[in-house]
Amino acid sequence: MNYDEAKNKFISTWGALGTLWGINKAMAQIHALLMISPEPLSMEDIMEELQISRGNTSMNLRQLMDWGIVFKENKMGERKEFFTSEKNVQELARQIAKERSRRELQPTIKVLNDVSNIEEDGTAKTKELIQQTKALHEMANNLDIMMNKVIGQENNWITKALVKLIK
Amino acid sequence: MNYDEAKNKFISTWGALGTLWGINKAMAQIHALLMISPEPLSMEDIMEELQISRGNTSMNLRQLMDWGIVFKENKMGERKEFFTSEKNVQELARQIAKERSRRELQPTIKVLNDVSNIEEDGTAKTKELIQQTKALHEMANNLDIMMNKVIGQENNWITKALVKLIK
DNA sequence: TTAAACTTTCAAAATATTTTGAAAGTTTAA
DNA sequence: TTAAACTTTCAAAATATTTTGAAAGTTTAA
Numbered sequence: 001m002n003y004d005e006a007k008n009k010f011i012s013t014w015g016a017l018g019t020l021w022g023i024n025k026a027m028a029q030i031h032a033l034l035m036i037s038p039e040p041l042s043m044e045d046i047m048e049e050l051q052i053s054r055g056n057t058s059m060n061l062r063q064l065m066d067w068g069i070v071f072k073e074n075k076m077g078e079r080k081e082f083f084t085s086e087k088n089v090q091e092l093a094r095q096i097a098k099e100r101s102r103r104e105l106q107p108t109i110k111v112l113n114d115v116s117n118i119e120e121d122g123t124a125k126t127k128e129l130i131q132q133t134k135a136l137h138e139m140a141n142n143l144d145i146m147m148n149k150v151i152g153q154e155n156n157w158i159t160k161a162l163v164k165l166i167k
Numbered sequence: 168m169n170y171d172e173a174k175n176k177f178i179s180t181w182g183a184l185g186t187l188w189g190i191n192k193a194m195a196q197i198h199a200l201l202m203i204s205p206e207p208l209s210m211e212d213i214m215e216e217l218q219i220s221r222g223n224t225s226m227n228l229r230q231l232m233d234w235g236i237v238f239k240e241n242k243m244g245e246r247k248e249f250f251t252s253e254k255n256v257q258e259l260a261r262q263i264a265k266e267r268s269r270r271e272l273q274p275t276i277k278v279l280n281d282v283s284n285i286e287e288d289g290t291a292k293t294k295e296l297i298q299q300t301k302a303l304h305e306m307a308n309n310l311d312i313m314m315n316k317v318i319g320q321e322n323n324w325i326t327k328a329l330v331k332l333i334k
Numbered sequence: 335t336t337a338a339a340c341t342t343t344c345a346a347a348a349t350a351t352t353t354t355g356a357a358a359g360t361t362t363a364a
Numbered sequence: 365t366t367a368a369a370c371t372t373t374c375a376a377a378a379t380a381t382t383t384t385g386a387a388a389g390t391t392t393a394a
Contacts, residue, residue: 013278089302111180135256
């Protein structure tokens, strides 16, 4: 496998995976491209490499910046904007964990909490609803605590400490 | 909030969340419905409750069974099939972790491994590609180890042990 | 066997998401 | 100011996904 094959394979795999953590193909591919680019890239560069339109590039770059994993960079003497990704994989993981907790887990936890606190009326169906949503609430909460602990830790923490503890 | 409001809220929230771990709305809603139903439900029951077609119900139930979180159940003297979900939340989490590892993480790890083993040719771009995919490979691998440890553990393990260790 | 009671399949329709690209907007240098 | 060099917005088009429901398939009781 040569450089170009490897590069394309990485970009398309990352793109496919991205759809599974809730971001679209173009967004994941832009991220993948920036991830392995030694130099910041301009919008033109990205459009060219991935064969996508200007509008698409602009919108997805903005979203990646919202996620906090891509940054705008200015080059001396250049008018246009350049972009880089967070290159540190640990930091990337922390950022993703943080955003997913905020966007998905927290709202779900709130609903589970609300639902599990309805009034018991003695019927089997109400009992079951309360019991199951309580259990899910506890589990989601634990997951959230875990993710937030990870966020609060030093960078190498996940790799070094947790894996060892778990073995 | 009364029973019906709570039930609907739970079903639609679970449905929305589902799309984020890679299953579609109908599939997640069927799962939610079974999760809080004290009795096994027939295909008719599900169609009726969620207002979805027979075909849709059939296909999504099959997929949930593939995931190993919904089971067919036969009622004495009844010809039609009934369905229940895995009611134990810990077991549900284990099953989801196991399937996600198998379906998403493992294939990605393989690609990362292949890509990070291309031949070094001294250029900056190749060096960056190798370095970044190696780091991602290590991280994905650790995540996979974690998830598989969870799978191997006794049921209450996640809640009881891990959360305490992490505090 | 048969036929009733069910489930599954799959092409077509409906819906949702993504992408495009031109127009509008913004910034900067002169 | 102005106008060139850029970025963003957004309606329309393209594409992808989901849903429907009728037809085909399967199972079971008699």
